[in-house]
Amino acid sequence: MTIKHAEEYRDADISRQLAATIRKLSRQPIQLMEVCGTHTMSIFRHGIRDVLPPTIKLLSGPGCPVCVTAQREIDTFIAYARQPDTIVATFGDLLRVPGSGSSLQQEKAEGRDIRVVYSAFDAVKLAARQPEKRIVFLGVGFETTAPTIAASILAARDMNLDNFHVVSAHKTVPNALEALMTNDNVQISGFLLPGHVSVILGLGAYRPFFDRHRVPCVVAGFEPADILEGVRRLVAQVESGRPQLDNAYPRVVSETGNVKARTVLDQVFEPVDALWRGIGMIPDSGLAIREAMGRFDAQRQMPLDVPEAQEPAGCACGEILTGAKTPPECRLYCKACTPENPVGPCMVSSEGTCAAYYRYHA
Secondary structure (H helix, E strand, C coil): CCHHHHHHHHHHHHHHHHHHHHHHHCCCCEEEEECCHHHHHHHHHCCHHHHCCCCEEEEECCCCHHHHECHHHHHHHHHHHCCCCEEEEECHHHCCCCCCCCCHHHHHHCCCCEEECCCHHHHHHHHHHCCCCEEEEEECCCCCCHHHHHHHHHHHHHCCCCCEEEEECEECHHHHHHHHHCCCCCCCCEEEECHHHHHHHCHHHHHHHHHHHCCCEEECCCCHHHHHHHHHHHHHHHHHCCCCEEECCCCCCCCCCCHHHHHHHHHHEEEEEEEECCCEEEEEEEEEECHHHHHHEHHHHCCCCCCCCCCCCCCCHHHHHCCCCCHHHCCCECCCECCCCCCCHHHCCCCCHHHHHHHHHC
């Protein structure tokens, strides 16, 4: 047996033991929400739901950054792609997200200059190579992605680039938890907190939320044993009536997080109210480019009048993002809406709940 196979066998054995422990612990019906798209995909890929007792229901929350990007923001991205002498640089997941009347993919097919990049620094390099064009980078993501985009703005400043701009549609996780707790449509017994975001924020970032609501919260990693350990801790907290803010991912998540990354983030961005698909406006849950960095803010330098957004008819993506519905409860799922012809972003993104359901259950 190779070292790799031995590790896989050991991890599978640990997962089986954890699942058995959870089944013994769980006595009352509870709903646990994972608020990370990577958790959602891992849960589906490894069949985590299948090994849990029927008393435990896992809800997929707003953990997909592309999915929670508001329809108006998608329309704004498309509007920038239509501007003359402009190159839009974007991560690939955004291309196929339908806007009110088009998509970036459709605009590209019609001749707009839209480039898929793998990092914001690729867009900075593009701006340096093509000074005659305005480069507009579409900034979408949570606290994991935002520091790298902040660093790209600082790099553009240091290179004295006047043609690099960012549309900031970033969202932040802790205040979204507040909105989920006040959603009357879903009763959440505990949260499986995101691992990647928590690497940046640290466990302490969730403490104000936990102190207000006293709901079980556990940061977890992404391997099956990591997720099951997070679920085990949440179930133990619920059953004992002793909620905690717990860290089940200490090998990478600390109390204070990545201080250097947060310093860069704070240097470039400031909190603003943000519109989330399916949830609405959440105070201080977005990131806007600070005035001192305004020369790199696309919306300051190139303000556009974008018509009122039109949500896709019949799409339940918003309700799915809050756990109020599962994809099969959407009347378009697997019918009008498929990965080949998506109606909403939850079927587009690799971290979308509908895409996960379709891939592993359809």
